Amino acid sequence: MKKNNPVWHFFSSVHLALTTLIALAITSIIGTLIPQGEAADYYYRFFGNSIASFFSGQGHNEFISKFAESATTFTQLLDLDDMYSSWWYLSLLVLLSLNLIVCTLDRFPLTWKLIHQDNFKLHSDSIAAKQGAVHFKASVNFDTTVKILNKHGWKGGVCREEERTIFFAQKGRWGRLGVYIVHISILVIFSGALIGWLTGFKATAWVPELESVHTAYTQKGNFPLQLPYDIHCNYFGIKYYDNGMPKEYESSISLVQDQKELTTQMIEVNGPLKYEGTTFYQASYQPVPNSFVITFSQDVEDKGEKQTITEHFIADYQQPIKWNDMSFGILRVLRFQNKVKQEKFWFKNGDATPWEGWLDNNVPTTVTVDGKAFSVTVKQRFSTGLQVAKDPGVPLVYLGCLMMLVGLYMAFFMSHRRIWLLQDNTDKKKSLVLAGSASKNKIPFTHELKDLVEKIQAQTR
Amino acid sequence: MDSSTLIGISTFTFLFATLLYGINLMYNKLGRIATTTTAIALLIQTTGIVLRWIESYQIGIGHAPLTNMYESIVFFAWTIVLLQLLVEWRFKTRVSGTLNLALATIALAWASNSGSVQMAISPLIPALQSNWLVSHVITCFIGYAAFAMAAAFGLLYLLRSKGILTDRLPELNILDELNHKTMVFGFIWLTAGIITGSVWANSAWGTYWSWDSKEVWSLITWFFYAIILHARFTRGWSGMRIATLSMAGLAVVMFTYFGVNFWLSGLHSYGAS
Ligand code: HEM
Numbered sequence: 068m069k070k071n072n073p074v075w076h077f078f079s080s081v082h083l084a085l086t087t088l089i090a091l092a093i094t095s096i097i098g099t100l101i102p103q104g105e106a107a108d109y110y111y112r113f114f115g116n117s118i119a120s121f122f123s124g125q126g127h128n129e130f131i132s133k134f135a136e137s138a139t140t141f142t143q144l145l146d147l148d149d150m151y152s153s154w155w156y157l158s159l160l161v162l163l164s165l166n167l168i169v170c171t172l173d174r175f176p177l178t179w180k181l182i183h184q185d186n187f188k189l190h191s192d193s194i195a196a197k198q199g200a201v202h203f204k205a206s207v208n209f210d211t212t213v214k215i216l217n218k219h220g221w222k223g224g225v226c227r228e229e230e231r232t233i234f235f236a237q238k239g240r241w242g243r244l245g246v247y248i249v250h251i252s253i254l255v256i257f258s259g260a261l262i263g264w265l266t267g268f269k270a271t272a273w274v275p276e277l278e279s280v281h282t283a284y285t286q287k288g289n290f291p292l293q294l295p296y297d298i299h300c301n302y303f304g305i306k307y308y309d310n311g312m313p314k315e316y317e318s319s320i321s322l323v324q325d326q327k328e329l330t331t332q333m334i335e336v337n338g339p340l341k342y343e344g345t346t347f348y349q350a351s352y353q354p355v356p357n358s359f360v361i362t363f364s365q366d367v368e369d370k371g372e373k374q375t376i377t378e379h380f381i382a383d384y385q386q387p388i389k390w391n392d393m394s395f396g397i398l399r400v401l402r403f404q405n406k407v408k409q410e411k412f413w414f415k416n417g418d419a420t421p422w423e424g425w426l427d428n429n430v431p432t433t434v435t436v437d438g439k440a441f442s443v444t445v446k447q448r449f450s451t452g453l454q455v456a457k458d459p460g461v462p463l464v465y466l467g468c469l470m471m472l473v474g475l476y477m478a479f480f481m482s483h484r485r486i487w488l489l490q491d492n493t494d495k496k497k498s499l500v501l502a503g504s505a506s507k508n509k510i511p512f513t514h515e516l517k518d519l520v521e522k523i524q525a526q527t528r
Numbered sequence: 529m530d531s532s533t534l535i536g537i538s539t540f541t542f543l544f545a546t547l548l549y550g551i552n553l554m555y556n557k558l559g560r561i562a563t564t565t566t567a568i569a570l571l572i573q574t575t576g577i578v579l580r581w582i583e584s585y586q587i588g589i590g591h592a593p594l595t596n597m598y599e600s601i602v603f604f605a606w607t608i609v610l611l612q613l614l615v616e617w618r619f620k621t622r623v624s625g626t627l628n629l630a631l632a633t634i635a636l637a638w639a640s641n642s643g644s645v646q647m648a649i650s651p652l653i654p655a656l657q658s659n660w661l662v663s664h665v666i667t668c669f670i671g672y673a674a675f676a677m678a679a680a681f682g683l684l685y686l687l688r689s690k691g692i693l694t695d696r697l698p699e700l701n702i703l704d705e706l707n708h709k710t711m712v713f714g715f716i717w718l719t720a721g722i723i724t725g726s727v728w729a730n731s732a733w734g735t736y737w738s739w740d741s742k743e744v745w746s747l748i749t750w751f752f753y754a755i756i757l758h759a760r761f762t763r764g765w766s767g768m769r770i771a772t773l774s775m776a777g778l779a780v781v782m783f784t785y786f787g788v789n790f791w792l793s794g795l796h797s798y799g800a801s
Contacts, residue, residue: 103739464736471723
C-alpha cells in the first residue's frame with residue numbers, strides 16, 4: 068500500500084535525497100560570498116563596491132547605484148543576509164529530514180528481516196547457484212569439514228535434514244544497520260540543534276573590572292536578557308609573548324546572587340566558566356578610557372599572626388582617592404602603541420611628605436611611606452567581553468556525531484558475509500558445495516571461499 | 529641540522545621518488561627502489577616535523593607543528609605520502625605513486641618558496657591554544673589527503689579508459705574500486721574533522737557551528753562526497769562519472785583548504801599568513 072502511495076514514494080526516493088543535497092551544497096555557497104548579519108546600508112555599499120570594481124572609469128555611476136539598490140532589495144527579500152536561518156534554507160533541511168525519516172521507515176523492515184532471516188531455509192539450488200560457489204570433493208567427512216571452517220573463524224550451526232546436511236555461519240550482519248545509524252544520526256543532530264534553538268540563548272555581556280552586570284544582550288536582535296545572578300569582574304589581564312603577541316586573555320569572574328558568591332573562576336580563551344548549564348566564554352575586551360585599577364596590599368600583624376590586607380580601587384585619571392588617612396591617585400600616563408606602559412602615581416599618608424613615582428603597568432611595586440611598606444599595583448582598567456551561552460541541545464548533538472562516526476564505520480567497513488556448506492544426502496558421491504555471499508568486497512570474498520576449500524582439501528586423513 | 533633543512537631534503541627526495549614512480553609506471557622497473565626512496569624521504573620529513581616541534585619548545589612557545597599554513601601544507605604532504613605507502617601495502621599497487629608524490633612535492637615546494645606562506649614558527653594566538661586543535665587538523669588533513677588519492681585514481685581511470693598506459697594500469701574496475709575505497713576513507717575522516725572542529729568551537733566560543741565560511745565550505749565538501757557516494761550506491765553510478773566527480777571533488781577540497789583563506793574571510797583566516 069505504502070509503495071503505491073505517490074506522496075510516500077516521493078519522500079522515500081533517493082532522487083529527492085540527491086536533489087536536496089545538491090541544492091544544499093550549491094545554495095550554501097551564497098552565505099560565504101555575501102557577508103551575513105549586516106545592516107541594509109552595508110549591503111548597498113557592499114554590492115556597489117563589488118560591481119564598481121568591474122567598471123573602472125566614469126559614467127557608470129547610475130547603473131552601479133541601481134544595481135546596488137536592487138541587489139540589496141533582493142538580498143532582503145530572500146533573507147540572503149541571514150540565509151542559514153532563512154525560511155527557504157530551513158525548508159531544505161526539513162525536506163532532508165522528512166526524506167530521511169520516510170526512507171528509513173520504507174527500508175528498515177526489509178533490512179531487519181535480512182538480519183534475522185533463517186538461512187537454513189534456503190533452497191539447495193539457490194545456494195549452489197551463488198556467485199563464487201565452489202563444488203569440491205573432500206577426503207574428510209562433513210563434520211570434520213565443519214571443524215576446519217570453525218577453526219578459520221566461521222562459527223555457526225548445522226542443520227541435518229533427510230535430504231541434505233547444511234552448515235551455515237555468518238559475520239558482520241549488524242553492519243547492515245550502519246547506514247541507518249548514519250541517517251538517524253543526522254536527525255539526532257538536527258533535534259539537538261532544534262532544542263538549542265528553542266531553549267538556549269547566546270548573549271554578550273560587557274563587564275568592567277570591579278563592577279557587576281545583571282543583563283546580557285542576545286547576539287541576534289540585541290534583546291536584553293536578565294540573568295538570575297550578577298556577573299562580577301574581579302580582574303582582566305592580557306599576557307604577552309616576548310615578541311609582543313598576545314598569549315592569553317584572562318578574566319576573573321564571580322557570579323553573585325543576593326550578596327552571596329556562587330562561584331569564582333579565572334577564565335581564558337578555550338577555558339570557560341560553566342555554571343548550571345550556562346557557560347561564560349572569554350570573547351573580547353575593551354579598555355575603559357581614563358580609568359585605572361589601583362591595588363593596595365599591606366602586611367599587618369594581628370595578635371602575632373601575619374595577614375595581608377588587599378584593597379582594590381577604581382581611579383579615574385587625575386582624580387584623588389581617599390581611604391582612611393591615605394589619599395592617592397594617578398598623575399600622568401605613559402602610552403606606547405596605544406597600550407598603557409607606566410602610570411605616575413602619587414600617594415600620601417597622614418601628614419607625611421607624599422610619595423611620587425612611575426610604576427610599570429600591572430606590576431606590583433613596593434612603596435615605603437612613613438616607615439610602612441605597601442605593595443601597589445596600578446593598571447589600566449578594562450571591560451571584559453563575555454559570551455554567555457546556554458545550549459541544552461549540545462549533548463544530543465554530540466550523541467549524533469558519535470552515532471555518525473560509528474555508523475559510517477559500520478556502513479563502510481563491516482561486510483555481512485554468509486557461508487553455507489551443503490551436502491546432498493541422497494547422493495553421497497556428489498561433491499560438497501561451499502557457497503557464500505558478502506554485502507561488500509564481493510570479489511575478495513570469492514577468493515576467500517576458494518582459500519577455504521583449499522584448506523579443507525589439504526586436510527587428509 | 530634544523531627542521532627546514534630536513535624538510536628541504538625530503539622535498540628533493542620526494543621529487544626523485546616521483547621520477548622513480550614515473551619510470552615504474554612506464555617501464556615496470558625500479559618499483560622497489562621507488563618505494564624505498566619514498567619511505568626514506570618520509571622518515572626524513574617525519575624527523576623534520578618532530579624537530580620543528582622541539583625547536584618551538586626551545587624558543588619558548590612550544591606547540592605541535594600544525595598551526596599555520598606552512599605547517600599544515602607540510603603535514604598535508606606528509607599524510608599523502610604516508611597514505612601512498614599504506615595503499616601500496618594494502619592493495620599491492622604502485623600506480624598512484626607518481627601523481628601523489630608529485631602533489632606532495634609541489635605542495636612542499638610551493639610552501640617553502642611562495643612569498644605568501646610564512647615559514648617561521650610563530651606563537652599561538654589564544655584562540656588556537658587547545659588540544660582540540662591537534663585532533664582537528666590531523667583528522668581534516670587525513671581526509672584531504674585521501675580525497676587527493678581518490679582523485680589520483682580517478683585520473684588514472686580516465687587515462688586508462690582513453691587507452692593510455694593500458695598495459696601498465698590495473699583494470700578499470702579495479703581502479704574504480706580503489707577510487708571508491710579511498711574516497712570512503714576520506715569521507716570518514718572529513719566527517720571526524722568537521723566533528724572535532726565543532727567540539728573545539730563549542731569549547732572555545734560556546735557555539736559548535738557558526739556558519740563561518742570555512743565551516744560552510746567543509747560542509748559543502750561533505751555534501752559533495754555524500755552525493756557521490758549515494759549516486760554510486762543507490763543509482764549505480766561508477767566508472768567514468770565517478771572518476772570525473774572525484775577529480776572535481778579534489779577541486780572543492782582545495783578551495784576549502786586554500787580558497788577560503790585567500791578569498792573569503794572568517795574565523796579561520798589565520799591560515800592565510
Ligand atoms: C547528508 C546526508 C546523508 C548522509 C551523510 C548519508 C550517508 C550515507 C552513507 C554513508 C551511505 C552508505 C553508502 C555506502 O555504503 O557506500 C548511505 C546510503 C544510503 N542513503 Fe544516505 N546519507 C544522507 C542522506 C540520505 C537521504 C536524505 C536519503 C533519503 C532517501 C538517503 C538514502 C540512502 C540510501 C537509500 C542508501 C543505501 C542504503 C542501502 O541500500 O544499504 N541518504 N547514506
